[in-house]
Amino acid sequence: MKILIVDDEYDILEFLSYNLKKEGYEVFTAQNGIDGLKQAKKIIPDLIILDVMMPEMDGMQLCEQIKSTAKLENAFIIFLTARSEEYSELAGFSSGADDYVTKPISPKLLISRIKAILKRGNGFKDDDVISIEKLLIDKQKHIVKYDDQDIVLARKEFKLLYCLMTMPGKVFTREELITKVWNDAYVGDRTIDVHIRKIREKIGVNYIKTVKGIGYKFNL
Amino acid sequence: MKILIVDDEYDILEFLSYNLKKEGYEVFTAQNGIDGLKQAKKIIPDLIILDVMMPEMDGMQLCEQIKSTAKLENAFIIFLTARSEEYSELAGFSSGADDYVTKPISPKLLISRIKAILKRGNGFKDDDVISIEKLLIDKQKHIVKYDDQDIVLARKEFKLLYCLMTMPGKVFTREELITKVWNDAYVGDRTIDVHIRKIREKIGVNYIKTVKGIGYKFNL
DNA sequence: CAAAAGGTTAACAATTTGTTAACATTAGAA
DNA sequence: TTCTAATGTTAACAAATTGTTAACCTTTTG
Numbered sequence: 001m002k003i004l005i006v007d008d009e010y011d012i013l014e015f016l017s018y019n020l021k022k023e024g025y026e027v028f029t030a031q032n033g034i035d036g037l038k039q040a041k042k043i044i045p046d047l048i049i050l051d052v053m054m055p056e057m058d059g060m061q062l063c064e065q066i067k068s069t070a071k072l073e074n075a076f077i078i079f080l081t082a083r084s085e086e087y088s089e090l091a092g093f094s095s096g097a098d099d100y101v102t103k104p105i106s107p108k109l110l111i112s113r114i115k116a117i118l119k120r121g122n123g124f125k126d127d128d129v130i131s132i133e134k135l136l137i138d139k140q141k142h143i144v145k146y147d148d149q150d151i152v153l154a155r156k157e158f159k160l161l162y163c164l165m166t167m168p169g170k171v172f173t174r175e176e177l178i179t180k181v182w183n184d185a186y187v188g189d190r191t192i193d194v195h196i197r198k199i200r201e202k203i204g205v206n207y208i209k210t211v212k213g214i215g216y217k218f219n220l
Numbered sequence: 221m222k223i224l225i226v227d228d229e230y231d232i233l234e235f236l237s238y239n240l241k242k243e244g245y246e247v248f249t250a251q252n253g254i255d256g257l258k259q260a261k262k263i264i265p266d267l268i269i270l271d272v273m274m275p276e277m278d279g280m281q282l283c284e285q286i287k288s289t290a291k292l293e294n295a296f297i298i299f300l301t302a303r304s305e306e307y308s309e310l311a312g313f314s315s316g317a318d319d320y321v322t323k324p325i326s327p328k329l330l331i332s333r334i335k336a337i338l339k340r341g342n343g344f345k346d347d348d349v350i351s352i353e354k355l356l357i358d359k360q361k362h363i364v365k366y367d368d369q370d371i372v373l374a375r376k377e378f379k380l381l382y383c384l385m386t387m388p389g390k391v392f393t394r395e396e397l398i399t400k401v402w403n404d405a406y407v408g409d410r411t412i413d414v415h416i417r418k419i420r421e422k423i424g425v426n427y428i429k430t431v432k433g434i435g436y437k438f439n440l
Numbered sequence: 441c442a443a444a445a446g447g448t449t450a451a452c453a454a455t456t457t458g459t460t461a462a463c464a465t466t467a468g469a470a
Numbered sequence: 471t472t473c474t475a476a477t478g479t480t481a482a483c484a485a486a487t488t489g490t491t492a493a494c495c496t497t498t499t500g
Binding site for chain 1: 456458459460461466
Binding site: 290374375376377407408410411414415432433 | 445446447448449450455456457
């Protein structure tokens with residue numbers, strides 16, 4: 001579940017980021033509205049936490065921008081306000097916010113609000129699960145199934161398959177795979193081939209195509 | 221309802237004590253962390269109000285001590301901070317606080333926060349009971365049953381199992397478990413394994429699957 | 441306060457995973 | 471078709487991860 005926090009105060013970004021990450025959310029941050037909007041468009045967060053008061057583009061404006069962006073119109077929004085008195089100011093706007101939390105922020109309160117909001121919404125989007133044809137891969141559960149049959153892959157094999165399945169059809173060069181799966185470790189090309197072979201063997205069906213001279217790709 | 225206030229400033233103790241007693245709470249006070257912890261263990265308060273800045277043992281440290289004391293781990297905690305800028309200092313700690321209140325303290329605000337917290341605590345039993353297959357875990361009653369047979373788990377074992385059962389199937393890395401079960405304490409990986417082993421031993425059925433290279437997950 | 445229970449760690453064993461070299465095979469250009 | 475570079479396969483070995491035990495320290499409880 002992806003959360004974007006936009007606040008000009010670095011301390012608050014740090015504070016919230018820490019507490020939300022601990023809860024298992026993917027947290028992204030921005031220190032101003034411009035950057036916030038840019039990031040939001042890229043990340044497509046499920047929830048956006050906005051400071052009302054910010055230089056350049058305040059929370060209100062940003063909220064309107066967000067709500068008028070097709071990809072983001074379903075994102076949930078929580079406003080942070082300095083004091084509860086500012087409710088009155090907020091009231092006048094049909095800003096499209098889903099909740100308000102006043103500073104100073106209690107992380108437990110915020111988290112319970114977030115959970116409430118995400119539960120409320122149809123927020124069931126397991127973006128960690130990729131399912132293509134009879135093959136399913138679930139990153140969170142670390143499970144691979146072919147035709148509902150469990151397939152046990154080792155760590156590297158799993159990462160490799162997941163990588164290929166994130167962009168079906170795209171050819172990954174060995175260099176790319178070493179970057180994405182091996183974190184640029186110094187491994188030989190044959191190592192990759194061996195892992196590919198093991199995956200093919202375990203799945204039984206050849207979903208991974210060799211593109212001679214280039215690399216590998218996931219394809220039916 | 222018992223409340224313990226720990227603050228080195230006598231005036232604040234007096235002030236809060238007076239206001240809270242007026243609301244009908246049983247109020248206890250301590251002027252430093254050492255004494256605060258000692259009293260807490262004796263009194264077992266429902267709520268503890270801690271000053272972040274104190275000589276000898278500050279609020280953070282005291283909070284950690286409290287949270288790692290079995291009898292006190294369910295106590296609610298409110299921090300008093302001098303200014304909201306101190307977020308940054310709070311950020312680095314997994315404090316386990318339920319709320320923050322900044323000085324100067326408005327007794328009205330504080331009391332409303334206290335009521336909110338205590339209400340939250342009594343009223344809602346989120347999903348404190350999780351039942352999967354023949355295994356049942358009840359957080360409130362601190363009970364585990366397998367096939368209607370009582371299983372006695374130690375505190376850490378319980379917390380660990382509960383954590384895993386909140387998201388069946390999800391693989392928890394050891395890092396995640398240290399955050400959620402140990403509150404980021406410095407414990408070795410083998411410690412987790414030992415606890416896992418004990419749980420498996422006590423339940424008798426292997427509900428906890430090892431995902432090599434990643435961590436553990438609850439699964440049938 | 442002492443006994444019992446719980447928590448942590450180190451050391452080592454057992455197991456799984458990752459890598460490589462060597463060789464076999466294959467695709468595709470010439 | 472033939473040749474060659476690229477890929478596939480295998481097995482051996484190295485490295486990493488987890489399981490287990492026992493000892494030791496801490497906390498809780500009677």
